[in-house]
Amino acid sequence: PSLLELEVTEDIVLGNEARAQSTFQKIRNLGVRIAFDDFGTDYASLTHLKKFPMDVLKIDRSFVSELRHKRDDAAIVRATIGLSKEFGLDVIAEGIEEPQQLNLLRALGCHLGQGYLLARPAPADVIESLLASRSLVQPGPTAEIGGFVGS
Numbered sequence: 639p640s641l642l643e644l645e646v647t648e649d650i651v652l653g654n655e656a657r658a659q660s661t662f663q664k665i666r667n668l669g670v671r672i673a674f675d676d677f678g679t680d681y682a683s684l685t686h687l688k689k690f691p692m693d694v695l696k697i698d699r700s701f702v703s704e705l706r707h708k709r710d711d712a713a714i715v716r717a718t719i720g721l722s723k724e725f726g727l728d729v730i731a732e733g734i735e736e737p738q739q740l741n742l743l744r745a746l747g748c749h750l751g752q753g754y755l756l757a758r759p760a761p762a763d764v765i766e767s768l769l770a771s772r773s774l775v776q777p778g779p780t781a782e783i784g785g786f787v788g789s
Contacts, residue, residue, distance in 0.1 A: 642671070645674075659689055673730070678697065692725075695725075696732055697715055
């Protein structure tokens with residue numbers, strides 16, 4: 639179970655927060671990690687960070703795509719990374735497509751990421767070969783590829 643990570647979006651918790659909180663806790667008690675996907679979009683509330691048992695916060699690609707050009711996006715990413723660290727959560731940046739984004743995210747303290755720059759979607763047999771070779775993958779709660787997770 640510790641090798642499994644379940645990604646949830648905020649719409650799952652809306653409408654029945656008590657049930658979602660109970661279900662998430664049961665899932666975590668099994669050893670499965672929970673990632674809050676697309677954080678910062680739609681109805682995501684900072685209250686969700688306090689209420690729901692999470693292990694990972696994923697920064698939505700919409701903030702990463704304009705990270706170099708928009709100060710507001712950079713501020714949101716920096717704040718999200720800081721919040722994640724304060725709450726003891728791993729943080730993953732989504733949608734990394736340019737080396738400059740990767741470098742800036744690392745400088746901001748984000749050490750996990752996904753995106754086409756790091757890896758393209760691939761068939762299962764290719765992924766199995768990559769994992770079996772362990773040449774790029776370092777074991778841990780999240781597989782890291784060159785410091786960042788492939789998409």
